[in-house]
Amino acid sequence: MELLLEAVSYSGVLALASVGLSLCIITTKVSNFAHADYVVIGAYSALLFKAFSNLTPYLSLPLAALVGGLAALLSYLLVFELLRARGAVTLMIASMALDLVIRAALQLFADYAQSSLGIFARGFVFRDAAVSLGGVKLEMLTIAAPLTSLSLLVLLYLLLFKTKLGIRMRAVAEDAELAEILGVNVKRTLSLSWFISGALAGVAGVFLPFRFSMSPDSGSFILLTLFAVVTLGGLGSLAGTLIASCLMGFAETLLVYGLSGLGVSTALRPLFAFSVIIFTLLLQPRGLAGLWSTERGASPWAWRRQ
Amino acid sequence: MGLEAAVADVCILYTVYAILALSMELEYGELGLPNFAKAAFFAVGAFSAGALSARLGLMLLGLSWEGSFKERSWYYATLVSKEVARNPLLGAAILAAVLVVAVAVAAILGVIAAYPMLRLREDYLAITLIALGEVVRVTARNFDTIVGGTFGAGVVDVFAWAGSARYFAFLLFALGSLALLYAAYHRLSTSRYGRILRSIRDDELAALALGRNVWKLRMKTLALGSALAAVAGVIYALYMGAVNPDDFSVGKTFVVVMMVVLGGRGNPSGPLAGAALYILLDKILSFAKHLVAIPLDVNYLAYIIFGASLLAILRWRPEGLIPEKPPLTLRREVILSYLGGREAAEHLTNSLYSNFDNRRS
Amino acid sequence: MLLVENLSVGYGKMEVVHGVSFSLSRGRVLAIVGPNGSGKSTLLKGIFGTASVLGGRVLYDGVDVTKAPPHIKVSLGMAYLPQVKGVFEELTVRENLELALMSLPKDEGWERVEEVLELFPELKGLEDRRARTLSGGERQMLAIAMSMVKRPKLLMLDEPTAALAPKVASALTKKILELRGSYNLAVILVEQNARLALKISDEALLMVSGEVKYLGSSEELLSNSNLAKVYLGLSRVG
Numbered sequence: 048m049e050l051l052l053e054a055v056s057y058s059g060v061l062a063l064a065s066v067g068l069s070l071c072i073i074t075t076k077v078s079n080f081a082h083a084d085y086v087v088i089g090a091y092s093a094l095l096f097k098a099f100s101n102l103t104p105y106l107s108l109p110l111a112a113l114v115g116g117l118a119a120l121l122s123y124l125l126v127f128e129l130l131r132a133r134g135a136v137t138l139m140i141a142s143m144a145l146d147l148v149i150r151a152a153l154q155l156f157a158d159y160a161q162s163s164l165g166i167f168a169r170g171f172v173f174r175d176a177a178v179s180l181g182g183v184k185l186e187m188l189t190i191a192a193p194l195t196s197l198s199l200l201v202l203l204y205l206l207l208f209k210t211k212l213g214i215r216m217r218a219v220a221e222d223a224e225l226a227e228i229l230g231v232n233v234k235r236t237l238s239l240s241w242f243i244s245g246a247l248a249g250v251a252g253v254f255l256p257f258r259f260s261m262s263p264d265s266g267s268f269i270l271l272t273l274f275a276v277v278t279l280g281g282l283g284s285l286a287g288t289l290i291a292s293c294l295m296g297f298a299e300t301l302l303v304y305g306l307s308g309l310g311v312s313t314a315l316r317p318l319f320a321f322s323v324i325i326f327t328l329l330l331q332p333r334g335l336a337g338l339w340s341t342e343r344g345a346s347p348w349a350w351r352r353q
Numbered sequence: 354m355g356l357e358a359a360v361a362d363v364c365i366l367y368t369v370y371a372i373l374a375l376s377m378e379l380e381y382g383e384l385g386l387p388n389f390a391k392a393a394f395f396a397v398g399a400f401s402a403g404a405l406s407a408r409l410g411l412m413l414l415g416l417s418w419e420g421s422f423k424e425r426s427w428y429y430a431t432l433v434s435k436e437v438a439r440n441p442l443l444g445a446a447i448l449a450a451v452l453v454v455a456v457a458v459a460a461i462l463g464v465i466a467a468y469p470m471l472r473l474r475e476d477y478l479a480i481t482l483i484a485l486g487e488v489v490r491v492t493a494r495n496f497d498t499i500v501g502g503t504f505g506a507g508v509v510d511v512f513a514w515a516g517s518a519r520y521f522a523f524l525l526f527a528l529g530s531l532a533l534l535y536a537a538y539h540r541l542s543t544s545r546y547g548r549i550l551r552s553i554r555d556d557e558l559a560a561l562a563l564g565r566n567v568w569k570l571r572m573k574t575l576a577l578g579s580a581l582a583a584v585a586g587v588i589y590a591l592y593m594g595a596v597n598p599d600d601f602s603v604g605k606t607f608v609v610v611m612m613v614v615l616g617g618r619g620n621p622s623g624p625l626a627g628a629a630l631y632i633l634l635d636k637i638l639s640f641a642k643h644l645v646a647i648p649l650d651v652n653y654l655a656y657i658i659f660g661a662s663l664l665a666i667l668r669w670r671p672e673g674l675i676p677e678k679p680p681l682t683l684r685r686e687v688i689l690s691y692l693g694g695r696e697a698a699e700h701l702t703n704s705l706y707s708n709f710d711n712r713r714s
Numbered sequence: 715m716l717l718v719e720n721l722s723v724g725y726g727k728m729e730v731v732h733g734v735s736f737s738l739s740r741g742r743v744l745a746i747v748g749p750n751g752s753g754k755s756t757l758l759k760g761i762f763g764t765a766s767v768l769g770g771r772v773l774y775d776g777v778d779v780t781k782a783p784p785h786i787k788v789s790l791g792m793a794y795l796p797q798v799k800g801v802f803e804e805l806t807v808r809e810n811l812e813l814a815l816m817s818l819p820k821d822e823g824w825e826r827v828e829e830v831l832e833l834f835p836e837l838k839g840l841e842d843r844r845a846r847t848l849s850g851g852e853r854q855m856l857a858i859a860m861s862m863v864k865r866p867k868l869l870m871l872d873e874p875t876a877a878l879a880p881k882v883a884s885a886l887t888k889k890i891l892e893l894r895g896s897y898n899l900a901v902i903l904v905e906q907n908a909r910l911a912l913k914i915s916d917e918a919l920l921m922v923s924g925e926v927k928y929l930g931s932s933e934e935l936l937s938n939s940n941l942a943k944v945y946l947g948l949s950r951v952g
Contacts, residue, residue: 078476129668135475136387140614141667143607148660151653158650211816214809218802225799228764229814229860230788267603271487274480317491321484328477 050304052189058296059196062289063251065276067244069288074220074240077127077138081146083270085245087153089115089252090261098166104173105191108253115249116242123241153263173256188257199247216240275320279327281336290335361520367632368527369589374612374624375538376581382618383547384574385554389482390466391609393489394459394579396601398586401455403506403596404499406447407433410509413443423501430507437513444511455583463579467572483603493598505597508590527588539621611663619677626674715740715900716868721770723760729768730756732924740867743894743901745915745932747908753924754904755797755872762794762870763787793866797873800857803846807837807856810845814860834859851882862893870902887914912936
């Protein structure tokens with residue numbers, strides 16, 4: 048039962064982070080290798096909040112969202128917007144460079160926090176509060192995480208499909224040039240998309256330290272899982288990403304639980320993500336989204352056939 | 354370190370990076386596909402040296418290994434090195450064997466890894482290759498028999514017979530390898546093979562239409578690039594005298610990509626320039642660290658500077674330091690595409706082929 | 715209202731359109747025809763601003779708009795329908811129209827999708843269908859509706875009848891003429907289907923290899939067997 052709740056929480060957190068990534072991929076056609084860093088930035092925001100206010104990190108959610116969103120926004124404005132006309136490979140390398148820079152900056156920040164502010168900033172975790180619900184003792188995380196994820200994702204859905212802004216975002220995602228011809232301010236719309244995806248990642252980052260030890264480098268770990276989710280869900284499909292994050296969240300939680308019983312190192316976690324990617328690409332390259340839609344979404348298999 | 358040794362150190366390191374950059378240039382510059390598992394192939398070379406040198410040495414000496422690899426590799430490596438000091442042939446034999454194994458394994462691994470992955474879209478290819486690199490590293494880290502896990506492995510000093518001129522001997526070997534490889538690369542690049550590769554890079558569909566077996570060419574190139582990286586790994590491991598899995602992380606791959614972009618894509622001299630720039634920057638930074646007491650960790654600062662310069666280069670001088678020279682035979686379309694960019698070329702292609710297809714999509 | 719003077723357009727440094735001049739008044743339809751690759755689409759893009767202008771001027775109601783970015787031109791009353799893709803396939807018809815309505819200044823033009831649909835009865839009943847599911851003709855109709863939303867004075871269409879069945883194509887052109895009549899639009903029509911274009915237009919511009927080979931009445935071009943035959947492949951004229 049506890050395991051089930053764990054899986055749900057993890058899936059929720061995963062969903063927040065990967066939907067953000069998916070959003071960026073759909074709108075700007077760039078696989079942002081720095082995306083996981085926004086999650087880590089969110090975690091550090093929560094850490095700072097907790098250190099300075101002595102309140103529970105859960106209250107730092109708005110802050111983390113803001114900081115994460117800003118980080119993503121700056122990434123877009125300073126890097127990806129300037130390189131918009133270049134090919135996919137260039138954008139990818141740029142995002143890797145960005146990843147490098149952000150992580151190094153986080154490292155410097157962690158050093159500073161540790162030496163000057165006296166905050167334990169490497170390999171930190173949050174301790175959770177226990178809550179009593181109808182006689183059952185639960186950890187706060189198992190309530191907060193799924194609830195937050197669900198509400199945010201619902202809000203995102205409403206934004207995208209029921210508002211004028213959402214129409215703009217979807218139009219720009221489909222064909223930025225055409226949107227421009229019709230008078231849409233593409234730059235402004237993309238800025239907003241990026242901010243939102245970063246904010247979602249930041250929120251995810253608040254929840255992670257309750258379970259995982261966070262360091263400036265944690266991004267690389269997380270990124271692989273995020274990519275696995277996006278691959279599994281199918282490129283260009285937010286719904287697919289959602290479902291995939293649930294699947295992977297559950298699978299991974301169960302797997303780790305099973306493996307720890309066997310005494311196998313959890314350093315093999317990335318191997319799981321890797322296998323998911325490989326198997327998806329081999330068996331059903333369009334991901335889950337390919338199951339219900341044949342027109343939409345790009346195939347990760349380029350048309351370069353033998 | 355004495356001045357000579359310091360200079361030799363920089364030079365040897367340079368050759369390692371230059372060869373790595375050449376191997377990346379082959380894949381990224383000529384073929385258009387960066388090999389993000391580069392660190393893994395680099396590692397293959399280094400691990401070959403690490404795993405084999407001591408064991409091979411012992412075998413050639415007719416001795417047997419006692420104890421686990423992890424604990425004893427350093428001891429045995431030193432032992433064999435002492436023997437090499439007396440018997441240069443032993444060193445040569447070990448060197449040759451290690452090179453052969455490294456190249457072979459890397460090439461095979463390259464082909465195997467390339468097979469399913471050559472068909473992937475760029476970002477998926479990247480992520481898969483990165484993951485592959487990580488798998489190699491993590492495996493080596495956790496399975497102690499390969500290179501002693503986190504302990505690392507000791508590597509035999511194959512130039513021990515040179516005594517105090519060891520650095521010099523190494524330098525000769527390294528520079529010699531670089532020169533050889535560069536010459537071969539240059540020839541390759543300007544040959545028909547090079548032109549075909551670049552045509553694939555620039556317009557795959559056209560290349561396919563012209564009957565090039567794109568797939569096979571890609572595989573061959575990847576195998577070649579992997580082998581090159583492995584050679585660099587061998588040199589590196591032999592020089593360092595030690596191998597540690599954590600040295601071969603994604604960061605290494607990225608640094609190599611950076612070298613190629615900085616130095617200039619599509620030009621054989623580019624990687625040489627790029628590697629030089631990188632080492633220069635690196636040394637300046639560590640030098641500055643001694644001069645000025647910066648409260649920041651220089652390593653991280655270095656990464657920020659590297660990342661930022663790469664972004665700047667991509668934005669404002671994407672062709673790098675040494676730009677690609679246009680091909681020697683110029684077709685009108687190529688000239689025009691240089692002048693007008695993609696759209697111009699597309700427009701021309703449209704007008705050429707539109708007789709067959711009235712509706713352009 | 716539109717005066718194009720010696721306009722040269724190209725991509726990067728490559729010039730595709732060489733010094734084209736013509737003028738157009740409101741209520742008139744100009745057809746731009748010519749063989750493939752002659753620069754017809756490029757000319758249109760140059761006027762609108764999605765291709766680089768390498769020389770010459772574009773005067774719109776007396777104002778030099780040569781260097782103005784597309785969205786400014788849109789606010790001045792220019793509408794442009796690009797080749798092939800003019801609608802968002804993932805959005806519904808309603809959403810497409812709402813998008814087009816969005817960037818209008820507050821008190822101008824229609825306020826509701828419904829008003830637009832009054833003008834385009836062909837689209838009624840399709841509001842909540844994704845554009846992807848529409849037929850080619852319906853899509854083009856939607857594209858025209860989207861450009862009409864801004865109450866343009868000049869409508870530029872790039873091969874609107876491409877890949878449409880003849881019956882649908884003529885229905886579309888009929889609609890264009892209807893709109894021209896109701897709103898006194900100036901219309902520029904780039905067309906591959908020369909015969910159709912020349913039939914419905916008042917003036918014609920024949921382009922070959924980026925240059926003007928003929929500028930004048932469409933009827934005359936249609937009946938001038940030499941030009942029509944050589945450049946347009948029209949063997950039977952008139």
